[in-house]
Amino acid sequence: MDYEDKIFHPDFHSQSEMDEYLRAVHACEPGVRSPIEIAGMSSGITGLNMVLAATRRRMSVIFGGTAIGYVEHEKQIQAQSSQESRVKCYQDGNVETMLRVAAEAREQRPFGIIGANFLAAAPDSMKLIEAVCKQGKINEIVVGAGILRKLPELMARYPKIYYTVISSSMRVTDLLWGLGGENGRKPSRCYYESPVGLFQGEGAGGHIGARDKWEGMGRPRPVPTSEELQALGSSIDWGAVLMQIRKDQEHFDPHKYDPERFLEEFKTLHPRTPLGFGGGVDFKRDIDLLLAMGYDYAAIGSVALLSRASGMPLHLKEECYLDRSGRYAVEVVDSSPSGITSRRLRTPEDERRPVTEEIAERTRGQCVKCIGERCRFNRPGGENQYYCIKEHLIATQKGERGGVMFVGSVQRIRDDSNFEQVYVDEQGNPRSPEFDTSIDYHVLGKLPVKKGSQQLEFAPKD
Numbered sequence: 211m212d213y214e215d216k217i218f219h220p221d222f223h224s225q226s227e228m229d230e231y232l233r234a235v236h237a238c239e240p241g242v243r244s245p246i247e248i249a250g251m252s253s254g255i256t257g258l259n260m261v262l263a264a265t266r267r268r269m270s271v272i273f274g275g276t277a278i279g280y281v282e283h284e285k286q287i288q289a290q291s292s293q294e295s296r297v298k299c300y301q302d303g304n305v306e307t308m309l310r311v312a313a314e315a316r317e318q319r320p321f322g323i324i325g326a327n328f329l330a331a332a333p334d335s336m337k338l339i340e341a342v343c344k345q346g347k348i349n350e351i352v353v354g355a356g357i358l359r360k361l362p363e364l365m366a367r368y369p370k371i372y373y374t375v376i377s378s379s380m381r382v383t384d385l386l387w388g389l390g391g392e393n394g395r396k397p398s399r400c401y402y403e404s405p406v407g408l409f410q411g412e413g414a415g416g417h418i419g420a421r422d423k424w425e426g427m428g429r430p431r432p433v434p435t436s437e438e439l440q441a442l443g444s445s446i447d448w449g450a451v452l453m454q455i456r457k458d459q460e461h462f463d464p465h466k467y468d469p470e471r472f473l474e475e476f477k478t479l480h481p482r483t484p485l486g487f488g489g490g491v492d493f494k495r496d497i498d499l500l501l502a503m504g505y506d507y508a509a510i511g512s513v514a515l516l517s518r519a520s521g522m523p524l525h526l527k528e529e530c531y532l533d534r535s536g537r538y539a540v541e542v543v544d545s546s547p548s549g550i551t552s553r554r555l556r557t558p559e560d561e562r563r564p565v566t567e568e569i570a571e572r573t574r575g576q577c578v579k580c581i582g583e584r585c586r587f588n589r590p591g592g593e594n595q596y597y598c599i600k601e602h603l604i605a606t607q608k609g610e611r612g613g614v615m616f617v618g619s620v621q622r623i624r625d626d627s628n629f630e631q632v633y634v635d636e637q638g639n640p641r642s643p644e645f646d647t648s649i650d651y652h653v654l655g656k657l658p659v660k661k662g663s664q665q666l667e668f669a670p671k672d
Contacts, residue, residue, distance in 0.1 A: 217497070217653060218268035219244045222321035229370075232323065232349060236372055236398050238482045238506070244270050245501055246653060249488055249511040250327025250352055251416070251616075252276035253603040254521040256514070261315045263519035263645040265322030270507075272325040272352050273315070275338055277580060279307030280604055288576060300578035301334040305341045316347040324348050325374070329417075330356030331548050333582040336364065343368040350374060354403065355417045355550060357382075362390025372398035374486075378405060378419025378467070380475045387480070399484040400476060401509060405551070406467045407490025407619055408499070412540060413467070414489035415511055415618030417550040426542035426551045430462035431455050473504055490619040493626075494655035512618045513652045516633070519645035523609030530555055530615060532633050532640035534624045540617060547587035547596040555615040563605070563612040565593045573598045631658050 222228040234242040248264045250256050252274030264271035280287070283303030290296040308326070315324050326342055328335045330353050339351055339361070353361060354376030365373045375397045377383040387396060405420035406428040407413035413426075420426035433455050465471060469487055476485050487500050488509030497508045514520055516527055530538045538555040546552045570593035577588065580600045587596040597614065605613030623629065632651050635641040643651075650656045 213654065217245050219270065219323060221268055225321065228321045228323070228349075232372065235506075236484060238484055243484070243506050244323065245497065245507045246270070247272065247486065247507055247509045248514045249509045250274045250325070251511060251515060251520070252278070252327065252329065254278070254281065254607045256327070257521040258311050258314055259521065260514060260519045260645075261311075261322070261324055262318060263517075264514075265315075265319040265324065267646070267649055269649075270323040270325070272327045272350070273311060275304075275308050275326045275342070276329040276332055276335075277304065277600065277603065278311065279303035279305070280578070280600065281607060282307050284604075287578060293577060293579075296576075297579045300580070301337060304334060304338060308338055308342055309345050309347075312342055312345060312347040323350075325350030325352050325372075327352040327354070329581075330354065330358045331417075331550070331581050331584060333579060336360060340364060343371055346371075350398070352376065352401065354401075355548070357386065357389070359389055362394025362396070366390070366393060366395040369395070374399040374401050376401045376403050376488075378403050378414075380472065382419070383476065384479075397483070399486065399506075400480070401486040401488055402469070402472050402476070403509075404467045404469060404487065404489035405553075408469060408487070408496055409490065412490055412619035412621050413553070415515075415553050416616040417546060417548060417552050418489075418542075420542070420551045423542040423544045423551055424458070425462070425466075426553065428464070428467070430459040433459070469500070469505075470503060477504065490622065492619050492622050493652055497653065510653070512620050512623060513648050514645070515617070516620070516623065516642060517645040517648040518642050521607065523607075524642055526606065526609060526615065527642040528640040531617065531620055532624070532642070534629075538615075540621050545596055547585045547592065547599050548581050549584060549586060552614075553617060555617050555620075557612060557615075561611045563597075563602070565597070567593070569593075573601055576601075628657055 220231060235244050246269050248256060248260060248269055248271040250272030253276065256272065256274045261271050261273050280300065283299065287296055287299045287303060290299050326348050328339055336358060342348055349372060351371060351373040375386045377386060377400060383400060403414045403419060405413045405418040405426045418426055424431040433452065473485065484506040486507040486509055487505045488511065491497060491508045491510055492513055500508045515522055516531055537558055540553065541556045542551060542553050544551055574588055578600060586592050587598050602614040606615055632643055632647065633641055647658065651658065
């Protein structure tokens with residue numbers, strides 16, 4: 211078996227072939243697994259183009275289902291006269307777009323392994339999941355960023371559709387496996403998403419499972435200087451602040467997100483359940499290491515995001531994500547209105563979207579309850595610390611500056627010794643590569659060989 215056949219799933223020619231393969235994979239039968247998966251980045255990033263590109267290469271792919279229909283139905287949504295009707299129009303639009311994408315993907319790739327990803331924190335997630343399960347066009351449901359307590363009972367009604375839970379700790383994993391009682395169905399797979407990555411560097415992007423931004427960077431909260439504390443103002447209880455920080459330091463566990471520890475604990479309890487790893491998987495060496503450790507598959511995000519198949523606007527990929535000047539540094543922040551720590555590109559001051567009380571009120575007047583009552587931006591004064599996640603994600607999807615640009619381990623790619631070969635054109639400008647170029651280099655370890663202005667072939671990488 212050559213490396214490509216080891217990494218990619220077989221080329222199916224019938225529904226029964228694909229069904230039998232998926233059954234064997236989820237039963238953890240010896241020698242049968244689907245090692246590579248394209249992660250489900252939402253807000254139009256992992257969309258139809260990505261699904262088609264990935265399935266053509268015999269790769270499993272999870273398209274993003276969260277807020278999938280907003281741009282397509284924006285005018286209709288904002289024309290509604292009340293918040294109630296606006297929220298309904300938004301949610302109905304998400305369902306309509308998601309079902310269309312799933313149907314088009316299945317029509318063009320009848321034997322592709324296709325799943326859909328959902329944000330548990332979104333109030334319409336169960337409505338979306340039920341609709342796409344009833345439609346029957348996808349193979350798998352993937353849920354993260356929260357817990358859907360009624361999901362096990364819903365999935366028990368659709369035994370032919372597999373479902374995966376995303377978790378960053380065994381505590382949460384145990385809770386997810388305990389849901390549903392006698393009438394519920396256990397998850398088909400677990401996807402361990404590491405906030406700090408495989409090498410304690412950059413890990414997962416978007417909303418991550420870390421307790422706060424410091425833990426998301428893999429280090430304890432630093433003790434501030436007296437000058438830094440004084441700058442916070444005289445009303446701050448300095449003693450309480452220092453006590454909390456020292457408590458964080460005492461309880462900081464540098465091995466909390468150790469992939470080997472999670473693997474051992476999970477497989478002890480669930481030896482016949484496939485376990486995947488995501489967060490900082492960028493190169494062939496990462497994939498080989500994970501499979502050698504005993505993980506069943508690896509999920510790729512940043513590599514796919516930077517390719518031309520992703521829904522991220524081309525100029526943002528090339529001018530921001532591939533920028534190596536430091537202007538768009540990767541940062542971990544606690545400013546998401548969801549209350550979940552996130553990893554993103556830093557927004558330069560001259561590109562930040564202005565937020566005044568007047569602008570905040572106008573934004574709230576267009577609210578579609580995308581993350582429901584948990585939204586911290588909608589609280590009084592919330593605009594001082596948080597942003598409207600719908601507005602910022604949709605701005606990025608439209609190619610506007612100043613939105614939120616979620617990212618995982620892009621700095622590892624920026625620092626790669628072969629960056630110029632893959633991500634820079636003949637004129638020295640950043641270049642978003644074709645999807646096949648990204649996969650050939652990052653997954654198969656082949657390096658592009660250039661001659662003049664032509665990229666002729668791929669050569670094995672040493």
